[in-house]
Amino acid sequence: MNAVFNAALWFAQVCVALAMLGATVRLFVGPSAQDRVLAFDSLYVNGMLTLLLLGIRYGSTAYFDTALLISLFGFVGTTALAKFLLRGDVVEP
């Protein structure tokens, strides 16, 4: 049964890698700025998923802290970029 679980883990990792590829394509060809911000948002969530799957594969808990930091900083980055698109400035006086 371990082999089936490993195969499912491989499948999930390949799916997440393909999803990162699609988000990267949208990041480069996106016609408007908000498309690129959305693709960046999807890209960091997929990177966090990659780290979580690596943590499952190697049985290490060190990946969780990195995944937590990625989700935190990705949220801050997306919010700052959306605020910049909305107002033309990030920190308002």
Added chain:
Amino acid sequence: MSSPILPLWVTIPGTVLLVLGGLATLVGSLGLLRLRDFFSRMHGPSMTNTMGVGAVLLTSMLALPAWTGRPMFHELLIALLLLTSAPISTSLLIQAALYRARVRGSA
């Protein structure tokens, strides 16, 4: 650290959840890639944010205790953070897109 023999109550739900989460992530990215305009493209990554992340976090909560031998609850922190932050960033992005469309005069 060599791979332990995972018990059956980990591998069966883990396999189903991993396949479901991988498919949801892939479908979300395809929606981001192939839909026509920005407001329909918003729907793709939210599928990754809910179903993909949820399935992978549940698998991790199942599989990591079998590796380390003690219960792990770190994943709940990531789930809480992502479930609270994703609607906020999505709403801000929608507001920015609506504002830009209105300024350009094509809304």
